[in-house]
Amino acid sequence: MKTNVGGIDKIARIVIGALLIVLALTGTIGVWGWIGVVPLATGLLNTCPAYSLLGINTCKTK
Incomplete structure (x- = not known):
């Protein structure tokens, strides 16, 4: 799963x-x-399924 919580x-x-x-x-x-x-x-897992569905990402990208 892709990290999308940060x-x-x-x-x-x-x-x-x-x-x-x-x-x-x-x-x-x-x-x-x-x-x-x-x-x-x-x-704790740094991933949110709801964020994935909505296309939201609060992690800073590198």
Whole structure:
């Protein structure tokens, strides 16, 4: 898969994903918090399938 997530976008995905998972684990927001796995995974893998479909790329190209 081609890398299409970079910079601030990557950091935001990891932070938001981790926050949602922690809130789900503590019972603050319930089961819906597990949706945080998606942004966490896309941030860690540097690729987003939705970005690929829409032709978006936040990585700096060399």
